[in-house]
Structures are given as C-alpha cells and as structure tokens.
Amino acid sequence: MNGYDFTLAGAALTARASGALWWPAEGLLAVSDLHLGKSERLARRGGALLPPYEVRETLARLAAEIAATEPRTVLCLGDSFDDVAAADGLDPADRAALSRLMAGRRWIWAEGNHDPGPVELGGTHLAEFRLRALSFRHIATPGARGEVSGHYHPKARLSLRGQAISRPCFLIDADRVILPAFGAYTGGLRSDDPVLEGLMGPQAVAVLTGPAARAIPMPRRR
Amino acid sequence: MLARAKAPALLLIAPTGGGKTLAGFLPSLVDLAENPHPGLHTLYISPLKALAADIRRNLRAPVEEIGLPIRIEDRTGDTPASRRKRQRADPPHILLTTPESLALLLSYEDAPRVFAGLKRVIVDEIHALAESKRGDQLMLGLARLQRLCPGLRRVGLSATVEDPPALARFLAPHPGPCEILTADPGSAPDIAMLETGAPPPWAGGGGRYAIPAILDQVRRHRTTLIFHNTRAQAEIFFHDLWLANDAGLPIGIHHGSLAREARERVEAAMTRGELRAVVCTGSLDLGIDWGDVDLVIQVGAPKNVKRLVQRIGRANHRYNAPSKALLVPANRFEVVECVAALEAARAGELDGAPRSPGPRDVLCQHILATAAAGPFEADALHAEVTGAGPYAALTRAQFDACLDFAATGGYALRAYDRYQRLLHREGKWQLRDPRSAAQIRMNLGTIVDTETLKVRLRNGRGGTPLGEVEEGFAATLTAGDTFLIGGQVVRYEGLREMTVEVTRHADRTPRVATYMGTKFATSTQLSDRILAMFRQGDWPALPRHTADWLALQRDLSHLPGRERLLVETFPHEGRAHLVAYGFAGRNAQQTLGLLLTQQMERAGLHPLGFVATDYATLIWGLDEVADPAPLFETETLREGFADWLAGNAVMKRTFRSSAVIAGLIDRVTPGRRKTGRQATFSSDILYDTLRKYDPGHLMLEITREEALKGLVDFGRLEEMLARTNGRITHARLPRVSPLAAPLFLEVGRVPVKGAGEERLMAEAAARLMAEAGLT
Numbered sequence: 003m004n005g006y007d008f009t010l011a012g013a014a015l016t017a018r019a020s021g022a023l024w025w026p027a028e029g030l031l032a033v034s035d036l037h038l039g040k041s042e043r044l045a046r047r048g049g050a051l052l053p054p055y056e057v058r059e060t061l062a063r064l065a066a067e068i069a070a071t072e073p074r075t076v077l078c079l080g081d082s083f084d085d086v087a088a089a090d091g092l093d094p095a096d097r098a099a100l101s102r103l104m105a106g107r108r109w110i111w112a113e114g115n116h117d118p119g120p121v122e123l124g125g126t127h128l129a130e131f132r133l134r135a136l137s138f139r140h141i142a143t144p145g146a147r148g149e150v151s152g153h154y155h156p157k158a159r160l161s162l163r164g165q166a167i168s169r170p171c172f173l174i175d176a177d178r179v180i181l182p183a184f185g186a187y188t189g190g191l192r193s194d195d196p197v198l199e200g201l202m203g204p205q206a207v208a209v210l211t212g213p214a215a216r217a218i219p220m221p222r223r224r
Numbered sequence: 225m226l227a228r229a230k231a232p233a234l235l236l237i238a239p240t241g242g243g244k245t246l247a248g249f250l251p252s253l254v255d256l257a258e259n260p261h262p263g264l265h266t267l268y269i270s271p272l273k274a275l276a277a278d279i280r281r282n283l284r285a286p287v288e289e290i291g292l293p294i295r296i297e298d299r300t301g302d303t304p305a306s307r308r309k310r311q312r313a314d315p316p317h318i319l320l321t322t323p324e325s326l327a328l329l330l331s332y333e334d335a336p337r338v339f340a341g342l343k344r345v346i347v348d349e350i351h352a353l354a355e356s357k358r359g360d361q362l363m364l365g366l367a368r369l370q371r372l373c374p375g376l377r378r379v380g381l382s383a384t385v386e387d388p389p390a391l392a393r394f395l396a397p398h399p400g401p402c403e404i405l406t407a408d409p410g411s412a413p414d415i416a417m418l419e420t421g422a423p424p425p426w427a428g429g430g431g432r433y434a435i436p437a438i439l440d441q442v443r444r445h446r447t448t449l450i451f452h453n454t455r456a457q458a459e460i461f462f463h464d465l466w467l468a469n470d471a472g473l474p475i476g477i478h479h480g481s482l483a484r485e486a487r488e489r490v491e492a493a494m495t496r497g498e499l500r501a502v503v504c505t506g507s508l509d510l511g512i513d514w515g516d517v518d519l520v521i522q523v524g525a526p527k528n529v530k531r532l533v534q535r536i537g538r539a540n541h542r543y544n545a546p547s548k549a550l551l552v553p554a555n556r557f558e559v560v561e562c563v564a565a566l567e568a569a570r571a572g573e574l575d576g577a578p579r580s581p582g583p584r585d586v587l588c589q590h591i592l593a594t595a596a597a598g599p600f601e602a603d604a605l606h607a608e609v610t611g612a613g614p615y616a617a618l619t620r621a622q623f624d625a626c627l628d629f630a631a632t633g634g635y636a637l638r639a640y641d642r643y644q645r646l647l648h649r650e651g652k653w654q655l656r657d658p659r660s661a662a663q664i665r666m667n668l669g670t671i672v673d674t675e676t677l678k679v680r681l682r683n684g685r686g687g688t689p690l691g692e693v694e695e696g697f698a699a700t701l702t703a704g705d706t707f708l709i710g711g712q713v714v715r716y717e718g719l720r721e722m723t724v725e726v727t728r729h730a731d732r733t734p735r736v737a738t739y740m741g742t743k744f745a746t747s748t749q750l751s752d753r754i755l756a757m758f759r760q761g762d763w764p765a766l767p768r769h770t771a772d773w774l775a776l777q778r779d780l781s782h783l784p785g786r787e788r789l790l791v792e793t794f795p796h797e798g799r800a801h802l803v804a805y806g807f808a809g810r811n812a813q814q815t816l817g818l819l820l821t822q823q824m825e826r827a828g829l830h831p832l833g834f835v836a837t838d839y840a841t842l843i844w845g846l847d848e849v850a851d852p853a854p855l856f857e858t859e860t861l862r863e864g865f866a867d868w869l870a871g872n873a874v875m876k877r878t879f880r881s882s883a884v885i886a887g888l889i890d891r892v893t894p895g896r897r898k899t900g901r902q903a904t905f906s907s908d909i910l911y912d913t914l915r916k917y918d919p920g921h922l923m924l925e926i927t928r929e930e931a932l933k934g935l936v937d938f939g940r941l942e943e944m945l946a947r948t949n950g951r952i953t954h955a956r957l958p959r960v961s962p963l964a965a966p967l968f969l970e971v972g973r974v975p976v977k978g979a980g981e982e983r984l985m986a987e988a989a990a991r992l993m994a995e996a997g998l999t
Contacts, residue, residue, distance in 0.1 A: 042642060045642045048645075048659065048660045048663075049663075049890075050887075050888060051633030051635075052633075052889075052910060053633070053635060053910060053914050053917065053918060053921070054633075054637050054643065055637065055913050055914075055916070059913055059916070059917070091642075093637075160988060161702065186909060188905055189905035189906070190905075205998065207993075210989075214986075217989060217998075218988075218992050218993065219992055219993065219998055
C-alpha cells in the first residue's frame with residue numbers, strides 16, 4: 003500500500019506512506035515541516051553539532067515523491083526552514099538541488115512559525131492557500147472545515163504483542179487532515195496529546211507512515 | 225600502609241570486611257595530625273553516593289574522638305548547591321566524592337586553586353569502577369589532577385580480583401610503577417548448594433520451587449540476603465515468597481528500579497536489624513555495611529565466580545568468621561553451572577574478561593570538559609591523557625580525531641564555518657562560545673540511563689511513588705494491564721505528565737515488568753569448567769537427577785566439548801531443528817542465532833526463529849540442515865556480520881549512549897523532559913543519516929567498537945570458532961536430545977523477520993479498524 007485514500011470536503015486525497023499528501027485531481031503534492039537547515043541552526047547557536055546531512059536527505063525524499071507523482075503544484079505547508087537564516091545559509095549544492103526540484107512547476111511556500119516572511123528562493127509565498135473547498139495553512143484553526151495543516155508533527159503508537167511501534171502519522175477526520183513532518187530531523191507529538199485530541203473528532207483516523215501507510219483509529223488517552 | 229605512604233601508586237587488595245577503607249585513610253590521617261595542612265589534602269572517590277556518606281560517618285567518629293582538627297566532607301549530586309559552592313571556595317581537608325562529581329569540579333576554571341596542595345587520592349571499590357566507563361572517566365580525571373599536583377599519590381582499594389597487575393596498570397600514572405599489597409584473604413567461605421525437596425525445573429530462572437527451603441533457612445538465620453540476577457526475577461520471587469510467608473517474617477525488597485524512598489526505608493530497617501531477609505539484586509553488591517547478615521543466598525547461577533565471591537563477602541562482615549552462602553540453581557542446567565562455580569570458588573579461581581582500552585567517547589567528553597575549564601594545548605593534553613592507564617596506548621591520530629570531533633563534529637562535509645565548538649587561537653584550543661561550558665557540564669558523566677518513567681499509586685495524597693519502569697515497557701501497557709513493582713501487583717490506569725499511574729490490584733498472576741535488569745553472560749572461565757566437567761566419566765559432585773540427565777545425553781547423542789562444536793539436528797512437531805552448543809555466553813549465542821538464521825535464509829532453508837541461552841542456540845525452520853559445517857565457516861559468518869550489525873537495534877542503542885557520552889546529543893535530564901516536545905527527535909535518525917552520508921565517521925567507529933565488546937559480544941563468538949576451528953560433531957537424531965529439551969521451555973524466542981513487523985502491523989491495523997467500525 004503506497005497510500006491511504008480518503009475524501010475531505012469532496013476532494014479525493016491520498017495520504018502517502020512517505021508523509022506527503024497527494025491530490026490527483028489537481029496534481030498537487032503537499033508536504034509539511036521540512037525544517038531544512040536544522041543542524042546548521044543548532045551549530046550556529048552554539049548547540050550540538052549534528053550531522054549536517056539532513057537537507058540532502060529531506061530533499062532526496064522529496065525528489066522521490068515528485069518523481070513518483072509528477073505534480074503540477076508543490077505546496078510546502080510551513081516550517082520549511084528552521085529559520086530565515088537557515089534558508090540563506092543553505093549549502094550551494096543543496097540550493098542547486100532545490101532549484102532543480104522547483105523548475106517547471108508551481109511552488110508555494112506557506113508561512114510557518116519558524117520561517118515567517120519571504121525567502122530568496124523563488125516560488126510563491128503565502129500565509130494561506132485555498133483551492134476549491136480546501137484551505138491549506140500551517141497551524142490548524144479549531145472549527146475550520148476542509149482544512150489541511152501541519153505544525154504538530156503528529157505521531158502515533160501501535161502495540162504489537164508486547165512491543166510498541168511509534169511512527170509519524172497523518173491525522174484525518176471529516177473536517178481536517180494534519181500532516182506529519184516530512185523533514186529528516188524532526189520529532190513528533192503523540193496523537194493522545196490534549197491539543198490533538200481537542201482538534202480531532204471522535205471518528206478520527208491516524209495513518210502511520212513508513213514502508214507502507216497503515217490506518218488505525220487515532221490512539222487517544224481514554 | 226604507613227610504611228608505603230610514599231609510594232606514588234599503591235593497590236590494596238583485601239576481602240570485604242577487612243577494614244581496607246580505614247587502612248587507605250591511615251597515611252592521610254597520620255600526615256594531617258602531624259603536619260597541619262591548609263586546604264584539600266586527600267580526595268576519596270567511591271562508586272556510590274551512599275558509600276561516600278557512609279564513610280564520612282565512619283571516619284568522623286574516630287577523628288572526633290581523638291580530637292584531630294581535620295575537616296571531612298562529602299560532595300555528590302545530592303549535596304546542596306550552597307554547600308558545594310562553599311566547598312569550592314574553602315575545600316575541606318578530606319573530600320569524599322564520586323567520579324562524576326570530580327569530573328564536574330575539574331571542569332571549572334578554578335580547579336587549579338581548589339586542588340592546590342592535594343597530596344593523596346584514594347579510589348575505593350576500584351574493581352567495580354574498572355568494570356565500566358566510569359573508571360575510564362575517573363582515570364582521565366586523575367591524569368588531570370596529576371598535572372595540577374605533580375606529587376600526588378594514588379591508593380586503590382579493591383576486593384579480590386583475578387588479575388591484580390592489570391588493575392594496577394589501570395590505576396597507576398603511565399608508565400609509572402604501582403605496588404600491589406594483598407591482605408590475608410581470611411577464612412575460606414562456607415558455601416554449598418541448597419538442598420531442596422523437589423528437583424529444580426527443566427527451564428526458567430525464578431527459583432520458585434525452592435521457596436519452602438529458602439524460608440526455612442531464613443527462619444534459621446538472623447539476617448539473610450537473597451540475591452537475584454535480574455530485577456524482574458527479584459520482583460516475581462519476592463511476590464511468591466510473600467505469598468508463602470505464613471509466619472509473617474519481616475522481609476524486604478531492594479533493587480535499583482525502586483523509588484529512592486522505598487529503598488531508603490528498607491536500608492533503614494536493615495540497619496536497625498528489623499528485617500530477617502532482603503530480596504535484592506546487584507544494588508546491594510558494594511561495600512556498604514549492613515551489619516548482621518549471616519547468610520547469603522544466590523538464586524540462579526552466579527554466571528561469574530568473581531561476583532559470587534564478592535557477594536558471599538556480604539555475609540559476616542567480621543574478618544575472622546567464615547562467610548556462609550547457599551546457591552540455588554534455578555533450573556537443571558544451572559545445577560551443573562552452580563557446581564562448577566562452587567569448585568572454582570573453593571579453588572580460589574576467579575574469572576573476568578580482560579579490560580579493553582579506554583573508550584573514545586569518554587575521551588571526547590573529557591576534551592570538551594577540559595575546554596570548559598580553560599584553553600589548552602593539544603600536545604599537552606595528549607601527553608596528559610596517555611598518562612592515564614586505560615589510554616596509555618592511544619595513538620596521536622586517534623587523539624586528533626577525538627579533538628576534531630569535539631571541535632567541529634568531525635564530519636566529512638566541511639562546508640560550514642559555523643560548525644565550530646572549539647577554536648584554535650594562539651596555539652590553544654578554546655570554546656568558541658564560553659556560554660557552552662554550562663551545556664558541557666550538564667552532559668558530564670558516563671552513565672546513560674534508558675529512559676524511565678516514574679510509577680505512582682493513584683490515591684488522594686498526590687500519588688505514592690513506587691519506582692520506575694522503562695519507557696518502552698510503559699508504552700506497551702494498556703489500561704487494565706497488571707504488573708509487579710516493589711513486590712505488589714498493580715493495575716495500569718494511564719499516563720499523566722510522564723508518570724505511570726497505577727492502582728493496587730489483588731491479582732496473583734501479574735504481567736511482569738520487563739525493566740532491563742542486566743542479563744549477565746556466563747564467563748568464559750566458568751563455561752570452560754562446565755565443558756571440562758562433561759569429560760568426566762561420572763559426576764559424584766552432581767545431584768543424582770542431574771548426573772542421570774547428562775549420562776542419558778551421552779548415550780543418545782554426545783556431550784558438548786571444548787575443542788569440537790556439537791551440532792544436533794532433529795525433527796520436532798513438524799519442524800526441523802538445529803542446536804549449536806557453543807557455550808559462548810548468552811549475548812554471543814544470541815548473535816550466533818541471528819547470523820545463522822541469516823545464512824539459512826539465504827540458503828533457502830526457511831528458518832522461522834531461534835532462542836539462545838548461555839550455552840546453546842536452538843533454531844527452528846521448515847527445512848532440515850543436512851550439513852551444518854558451511855554455516856559455521858568463520859569467513860561467511862564474519863561477512864554476514866558486517867551487514868547485519870549495521871542495521872541492528874543493538875547498534876542504535878549503543879550509538880545513543882556513545883553519542884550522549886561524546887557530547888553529540890544532549891543528555892535528557894528528568895527535570896527538563898516534558899511531554900509534547902516535537903522539537904526533539906530520536907537518535908536513531910542521526911545514526912541512519914551518518915551511515916548513509918558519512919559512513920567513516922568517528923561516532924560510527926566508536927559504536928561498532930562498543931557493540932562488539934558489549935551486547936553483540938562478537939569477540940566470544942570468534943573465540944568459540946577459533947577453539948573449535950571447524951571441528952563439528954554433527955549428531956542427526958530422530959528426536960529431541962535430553963540436553964536440548966529444556967531449550968524448548970526458554971523464553972525470549974526471536975522470530976526471524978523478513979516482512980514480519982509490517983505483516984503484524986497490517987493484521988493489527990485491520991483488526992482495530994474493524995473493531996472501531998472504520999472500514
């Protein structure tokens with residue numbers, strides 16, 4: 003299974019095993035929370051010196067998704083860069099790789115809480131994006147309908163005969179979908195966190211990412 | 225000790241209860257009494273905070289009695305900040321501390337002033353410190369002290385060990401000498417196997433069958449310590465013991481996963497002489513004086529003769545009385561192991577693996593800590609570090625790689641000038657940002673705990689703390705599950721703010737807490753003794769039931785030997801089975817299982833799973849192995865090993881601890897951890913990234929080195945393959961052999977995963993969705 007198919011406000015969507023959201027009718031591929039430049043930002047601020055390879059890794063994954071779906075539009079749902087300086091500080095090779103991905107298609111950068119304001123990389127910069135009945139924004143708004151967002155990096159746990167597997171996941175209900183973080187250096191917030199429980203309806207589903215997309219009822223603290 | 229007061233380094237080996245700690249202080253007390261000394265004179269290092277406090281009490285009493293003007297204070301993580309601050313401003317004459325607190329003291333700029341005039345350092349229980357990275361860290365610290373105080377004299381105090389010269393080299397400033405002083409070992413211990421009505425079961429590790437006999441012994445002694453090899457086993461045993469304790473004898477439990485309050489209650493009751501028995505694990509191994517223990521019972525094979533001897537030393541803390549101990553084999557095979565251990569202990573033969581050179585993750589931490597204390601020259605630090613015993617053989621290239629890692633992260637990709645934690649300026653290395661010193665200090669230490677969660681009893685009073693369980697274990701719990709902690713069965717109610725909430729539950733058969741008590745592997749020396757025993761014609765030392773069992777094995781198959789590898793194959797319940805009796809210890813046998821099943825998978829033999837014990841690996845599958853010899857070729861195994869090792873979960877766990885120690889990732893301290901931090905991510909991601917983009921990185925090299933000597937234990941596997949050298953006795957049998965039968969009852973079966981995990985997930989997901997009506 004490459005993805006989990008579902009309908010949101012009349013739009014037929016696929017939650018892909020990679021963590022990207024695919025809208026075939028519009029040729030739109032959405033990813034959230036790439037956090038490019040995270041290792042560089044930490045190093046710059048005198049923190050840990052993490053392996054400086056996450057930009058390559060994240061862009062390689064994104065390239066694979068673009069090759070598989072051939073989207074007309076790519077939408078990055080915010081927190082694409084760890085901060086504005088991280089976007090300016092991109093390694094030239096990584097910057098070239100990103101430009102190659104952007105060439106020949108519409109590219110939209112939605113603003114996140116880590117990277118407000120435009121960056122010098124081309125593409126369109128928007129606070130929010132609407133298409134048909136769907137609105138795309140970085141952080142979910144309580145009560146919204148037909149909303150696609152990111153920000154929380156949701157993850158969910160599944161217990162299998164005494165061992166627990168935790169994976170980044172989509173959270174999906176009748177009104178909204180929250181995307182997992184697509185970036186390599188990202189952690190997650192458990193689906194049973196009060197914030198996520200409050201946002202998602204009682205029939206919500208968690209789609210675990212990984213080698214295959216697996217849907218389970220969204221794990222909650224009873 | 226007084227005659228040797230001028231020795232630059234001295235190792236004193238004496239059995240437990242010999243008063244060696246006081247002997248270690250004697251030269252200091254005499255010197256201080258005769259020559260008044262401003263500031264710090266003697267530093268005492270012990271592995272346990274409790275021990276430092278204990279020694280302070282025991283040392284102050286005679287000093288105050290004689291009326292000597294000597295100030296004695298302890299300093300550990302528990303010491304209030306105000307007192308720690310004062311101790312740095314105005315150090316006492318004798319400071320009692322731990323390796324971690326010493327590392328912290330040395331990381332401050334004022335270290336040269338604090339330690340000025342230091343004359344002696346005493347390392348207590350050095351045999352225990354030398355068993356872990358704490359010892360390596362300490363020796364680097366002493367090398368630093370030696371440079372600050374060139375006349376410093378070292379004294380190491382040790383229980384009986386197998387290789388005193390090696391321990392002396394560990395202690396001494398390299399290449400200096402170290403005298404070894406061995407005290408009278410005292411009376412020979414009185415050890416035997418516990419006679420029980422019923423013979424031990426064929427498999428398992430609990431020792432429950434022996435409870436009536438053990439209770440009887442407890443009744444007949446003043447105070448009994450009942451040692452177990454793992455915390456989980458101690459819990460189950462205590463629970464069962466309590467159910468059988470009709471006379472209501474006061475019995476307590478003590479192990480490292482219990483809440484500090486619970487442990488302190490038991491310790492206090494013990495000191496007051498109120499307890500008749502304590503069920504415990506290694507947490508009671510070190511030399512705290514518990515008073516009136518007159519019997520030690522070891523449940524389960526001791527796995528290692530040295531540890532057995534040190535545990536026996538817990539009984540009768542009086543020098544002239546013999547220590548009394550009873551061994552309780554938990555299963556039939558352990559009878560053989562216990563008899564072998566008894567013979568070794570009586571013969572005074574100890575075991576132990578030779579210590580490997582100082583690990584480089586500890587060195588990376590030391591380099592950062594040195595930078596926190598002030599600018600340093602690479603040449604001088606290299607000279608200082610190689611003056612520490614464990615790092616005597618460290619090459620300059622290795623040192624430079626560690627320095628580069630500390631300074632820039634050591635990555636092959638060098639595009640970022642921001643990747644600079646240390647700068648080289650005017651010939652000296654220094655922190656780029658002086659504020660990072662605080663972060664470095666927070667990360668000091670070499671003990672990396674598995675993440676644990678506190679367990680609290682849900683009640684009106686804010687929740688009584690019971691202890692902790694591993695986060696991984698807590699994750700598998702769902703409301704209503706029951707498990708054992710602190711000897712009681714509790715019911716899991718839910719997780720609240722990183723605390724596991726439970727209620728009391730009257731269930732008698734709980735699901736067991738699988739917190740990772742260390743599972744020790746049987747030592748090489750003990751395994752060799754067992755193999756030697758097999759070569760005897762008969763076994764008068766063994767109980768009848770066990771001797772008969774071995775004789776039957778010899779008739780129907782063969783007994784395993786040291787120079788030949790016995791491999792049995794037989795059908796059982798429609799599956800083909802293979803048993804390899806490598807006697808290489810649990811970890812190595814486990815690794816062997818992983819490697820063999822991988823080979824079998826490639827050869828199309830459809831292995832389905834395996835289970836490993838200290839002496840054998842049992843593999844089952846769909847097809848028979850007609851010729852086992854090619855599977856055991858060293859080259860093939862080694863090749864498969866490289867592939868397998870890299871992606872293994874053991875490696876990721878090892879990577880995490882080494883990365884924390886080396887300062888690649890920050891230590892997560894309980895106070896700073898909270899729910900809902902999507903900013904932090906798993907160290908597995910870093911491991912995978914490094915493997916993919918920077919496979920030659922120092923951290924991966926260190927991880928491989930650590931895993932090989934630790935959990936993977938490839939060294940002992942190689943040793944086994946070398947001693948059998950391709951000589952395989954293949955016994956094709958019509959049915960299960962007597963020696964193989966207990967293996968079928970072992971827990972810890974490992975399924976061979978191909979798409980295993982994904983298939984399980986698919987099944988579970990489909991079931992859950994159907995149950996919830998979400999198609």
